[in-house]
Amino acid sequence: MSAESLKDTTTTVAPTKPPAKVSVAWDGEHRFDGTRQSGSPSIRMDASGKTGPSPVDTLLCALGACTGVDVVDILAKRRTPVEAFNVDIEGERFAGVPGRVTRIHLVYQIKGAGIEKEHALRAIELAVTKYCSVRDSLDPNMPITWELQLNA
CATH class of the missing domain: 3.30.300.20 (K homology (KH) domain)
Known part of the structure; x- marks a missing residue:
């Protein structure tokens, strides 16, 4: 038998999704813009509630x-x-x-x-x-x- 046919199937690991990767860039005061690291459109967050x-x-x-x-x-x-x-x-x-x-x-x-x-x-x-x-x-x-x- 080949090594491939002897694979251990008793311990299977649940499939996982790729990790979510985002970046948050400060834009002054309490403003931050968040984007996926792949460069998708950003979302504005503002802890002061003025711009988002x-x-x-x-x-x-x-x-x-x-x-x-x-x-x-x-x-x-x-x-x-x-x-x-x-x-x-x-x-x-x-x-x-x-x-x-x-x-x-x-x-x-x-x-x-x-x-x-x-x-x-x-x-x-x-x-x-x-x-x-x-x-x-x-x-x-x-x-x-x-x-x-x-x-x-």
Whole structure:
């Protein structure tokens, strides 16, 4: 037998995605521009909130976008495509230092013909509890709640 046919298959390593590589460049005061190192378009973050969302606001936006992608995809697979979609995100913060996020509430506003409430709620639940990598990167004990406004 060749060495190739004797490969050890008892220990398999789960496949991994390539690492996310980004750069953040300071642009004076509290302004930073973040980009992928591959040179994609940048996002502006401003801790003063004058020229862009703060870093914490950006984190909350990332959670909304990450779960949103999953919700839209899940509903499309059900053959009930989304016509309009918005997520309002509120993050409660610790009053001390650091002012970390301690609780998040998401309000999903979904419009689309034929989308049933139970299916939209299930899509949101799956997005938040199973599929969203941003959510899974946060403290697993942080309470995250959500609600749905369907075709409102």
